[in-house]
Amino acid sequence: MARPRQFDEDRALDAAMRTFWEYGYEATSTQDLCTATGLGRSSIYNTFRSKRELFARSLARYLDTMAEAQDAVLEDASRPPAERVRALLDKIVADEFDHRPHGRSLGCLGVNSTVELAARDPEAARLLDRDAARRLRTLSAVIAAGQRDGSIASARGSDALARYVNAVIGGMRIAAQGGADRAAVQSVADTALGALIS
Amino acid sequence: MARPRQFDEDRALDAAMRTFWEYGYEATSTQDLCTATGLGRSSIYNTFRSKRELFARSLARYLDTMAEAQDAVLEDASRPPAERVRALLDKIVADEFDHRPHGRSLGCLGVNSTVELAARDPEAARLLDRDAARRLRTLSAVIAAGQRDGSIASARGSDALARYVNAVIGGMRIAAQGGADRAAVQSVADTALGALIS
DNA sequence: CAAGTTCTGAACCGATCAATACAAAACAAC
DNA sequence: GTTGTTTTGTATTGATCGGTTCAGAACTTG
Numbered sequence: 001m002a003r004p005r006q007f008d009e010d011r012a013l014d015a016a017m018r019t020f021w022e023y024g025y026e027a028t029s030t031q032d033l034c035t036a037t038g039l040g041r042s043s044i045y046n047t048f049r050s051k052r053e054l055f056a057r058s059l060a061r062y063l064d065t066m067a068e069a070q071d072a073v074l075e076d077a078s079r080p081p082a083e084r085v086r087a088l089l090d091k092i093v094a095d096e097f098d099h100r101p102h103g104r105s106l107g108c109l110g111v112n113s114t115v116e117l118a119a120r121d122p123e124a125a126r127l128l129d130r131d132a133a134r135r136l137r138t139l140s141a142v143i144a145a146g147q148r149d150g151s152i153a154s155a156r157g158s159d160a161l162a163r164y165v166n167a168v169i170g171g172m173r174i175a176a177q178g179g180a181d182r183a184a185v186q187s188v189a190d191t192a193l194g195a196l197i198s
Numbered sequence: 199m200a201r202p203r204q205f206d207e208d209r210a211l212d213a214a215m216r217t218f219w220e221y222g223y224e225a226t227s228t229q230d231l232c233t234a235t236g237l238g239r240s241s242i243y244n245t246f247r248s249k250r251e252l253f254a255r256s257l258a259r260y261l262d263t264m265a266e267a268q269d270a271v272l273e274d275a276s277r278p279p280a281e282r283v284r285a286l287l288d289k290i291v292a293d294e295f296d297h298r299p300h301g302r303s304l305g306c307l308g309v310n311s312t313v314e315l316a317a318r319d320p321e322a323a324r325l326l327d328r329d330a331a332r333r334l335r336t337l338s339a340v341i342a343a344g345q346r347d348g349s350i351a352s353a354r355g356s357d358a359l360a361r362y363v364n365a366v367i368g369g370m371r372i373a374a375q376g377g378a379d380r381a382a383v384q385s386v387a388d389t390a391l392g393a394l395i396s
Numbered sequence: 397c398a399a400g401t402t403c404t405g406a407a408c409c410g411a412t413c414a415a416t417a418c419a420a421a422a423c424a425a426c
Numbered sequence: 427g428t429t430g431t432t433t434t435g436t437a438t439t440g441a442t443c444g445g446t447t448c449a450g451a452a453c454t455t456g
Contacts, residue, residue, distance in 0.1 A: 002401035003453040024314055026224035030444055040405055041445080051444065104317040114376045115313045116222055119302040128376055156389060163382050164389040167369030174368035175361070178312045178326055184361050191354060191362040195393030200431035201423040228414055239415080240434055249414065 009047060012037040016048075017058035021109045022101065024116050025055050056123055062109045063131040070135060074142045081146030082197050085139075085165060089189035092169050096176035096185060107177040111170055136162045143196070152196050161196060168192040207245060210235040214246075215256035219307040220299065222314050223253050254321055260307045261329040268333060272340045279344030280395050283337075283363060287387035290367050294374035294383060305375040309368055334360045341394070350394050359394060366390040 019028050019036040030051055034041055048054035073088050096105045106112075110131060117124040139162035146152030154161060172185050217226050217234040228249055232239055246252035271286050294303045304310075308329060315322040337360035344350030352359060370383050 002455090003403045003451085005403075006452090023318075024224065026222065027314075029442075031442085040403095042404055042406090042447095045445065046403070102317070106317070107313060111372055112313050114372055115305060115310050116225075118375055118377065119300070119304070120221075125377065132376055132378075154389075154392075156385075156392075160382075160385040160389060163373070163378070164386050167373045167383075167386045168366060168390075169369070170372035171365030171367070171369030174309055174312055174372065175365045177316055178330055179316065179323065180330075180361070184358075185365075187354075187358040188362050188365045191352075191358060191393060192366075192390075194352075194354075195389060200425095201421085201433050203433075204422090227412080229412085238433090238435055240436090243415065244433070 005043075005047075007037075007039055007043065012039055012044075012047070013054075013057055013061055016054055017062055017109070020055055020058050021062070021106050021112070024112060026116065052121075052123075056127065059109060059113055059124060059127055063127060066108070066110065067131060067134055071138050074138050080149060080151040081142045082151035082193075084142055085146070085152075085196060086189075086193050088139075089165075089169070089172075089193060090186075092172055093182065093186050093189055096173060097182045104179075105173075105176040108170075108173045111173050132166070136166060139165055146196075153198055154196050164195070165192065203241075203245075205235075205237055205241065210237055210242075210245070211252075211255055211259055214252055215260050215307070218253055218256050219260070219304050219310070222310060224314065250319075250321075254325065257307060257311055257322060257325055261325060264306070264308065265329060265332055269336050272336050278347060278349040279340045280349035280391075282340055283344070283350075283394060284387075284391050286337075287363075287367070287370075287391060288384075290370055291380065291384050291387055294371060295380045302377075303371075303374040306368075306371045309371050330364070334364060337363055344394075351396055352394050362393070363390065 015036045015038070016033050019032055023032065028051075030041065030044070033044060033051070033054065037044065039047075044054065048057065069091075070088060073091055074084050076084055076087070079087065096107075100106075110128060113124055114128055118128055119125075136159070140158045143152055143161045143165070144158035147154070147158060152161075156164075168188065172188050175188065176185050213234045213236070214231050217230055221230065226249075228239065228242070231237075231242060231249070231252065235242065237245075242252065246255065267289075268286060271289055272282050274282055274285070277285065294305075298304075308326060311322055312326055316326055317323075334357070338356045341350055341359045341363070342356035345352070345356060350359075354362075366386065370386050373386065374383050
């Protein structure tokens with residue numbers, strides 16, 4: 001029995017997330033968040049309590065969305081496991097080179113936040129740890145399946161290979177953010193996959 | 199015919215560099231820089247003109263120092279080329295896990311700055327581009343030598359393999375910053391090297 | 397319509413931001 | 427020692443930081 005919100009909380013969260021993604025945590029001011037969301041300061045602080053909590057929710061939302069998309073690719077039963085890993089790497093390339101708001105890759109909010117905050121913000125570190133574990137779990141399972149059906153030839157442990165693929169993905173994102181062109185990043189993906197399948 | 203500096207400019211620059219390395223550009227205040235260098239504000243602004251220029255010089259110094267160290271490893275004529283690449287990757291692991299000032303890896307100031315600034319600071323982007331080109335040049339030459347002497351078996355182009363190794367290095371640093379343990383990061387290095395030599 | 401609750405906008409908080417002004421101190425050259 | 431220049435510490439600039447306060451508008455409920 002009170003006045004209802006005039007805005008959609010999820011839409012606001014999404015706008016905030018994109019702002020943190022583009023500028024990072026420190027370089028995003030509360031005024032930037034007001035402008036991006038279209039909300040007043042009161043509405044933001046009333047809803048999200050602080051810049052830090054708004055960031056934590058933005059990051060959690062991003063990681064969840066991305067992990068779901070990754071899982072969808074990796075669990076596509078219509079393809080052999082090795083092809084799913086290839087599709088994942090190709091998706092990273094597409095992510096980095098499509099939809100560039102200002103002609104430059106924004107990279108990955110997970111990677112960006114690892115660099116900016118993991119060492120000094122325990123909650124961010126916790127979210128990132130959980131996300132890494134989740135993605136490694138899916139990746140490892142798919143790679144193990146690929147080793148069983150022969151589409152992945154490497155004899156290394158599937159956990160180690162999963163960490164390897166995950167690290168290469170991070171490296172591809174850094175390369176793209178550093179200005180590497182699409183062919184260069186794609187060739188990193190191709191080379192990395194070669195280590196798995198042959 | 200005037201009063202000489204009471205401080206060593208290089209030592210001050212080094213202290214500033216370490217501060218930017220640990221906290222990033224945005225999260226480092228000019229007061230932090232005064233404390234770290236032991237200088238007053240006047241001395242800093244008199245010597246380095248602005249926070250931005252001090253950062254640019256810090257980054258340039260870091261990149262130069264690191265690239266020299268990398269070149270030293272890669273151009274060690276006493277080892278076959280493939281072993282030099284292995285030594286480089288092992289050095290990255292050692293860098294990330296030795297000398298951790300607060301129990302966490304600081305990562306690499308080059309990678310950190312790519313994430314934080316490459317998209318929005320043209321001078322930082324220029325320094326990072328030049329550094330990447332330099333490191334890729336050395337890496338590619340060593341890989342090509344390894345392909346000639348047979349220590350590197352991959353038939354891919356040496357430039358593509360150099361970009362690959364460079365991306366893996368970036369991924370290893372992100373993984374370490376994200377909390378991966380030493381064995382995990384070392385296994386990424388081993389797996390990556392496997393793609394080259396076999 | 398009246399009562400009760402929540403939301404919203406604007407003004408405002410002390411703190412801190414990067415950067416500057418300025419005068420006194422410190423030194424080199426003569 | 428005097429002159430001329432630079433450095434240095436302190437005080438201070440206006441702007442912006444993240445966050446709060448508060449009054450009144452807005453809306454649900456009865």
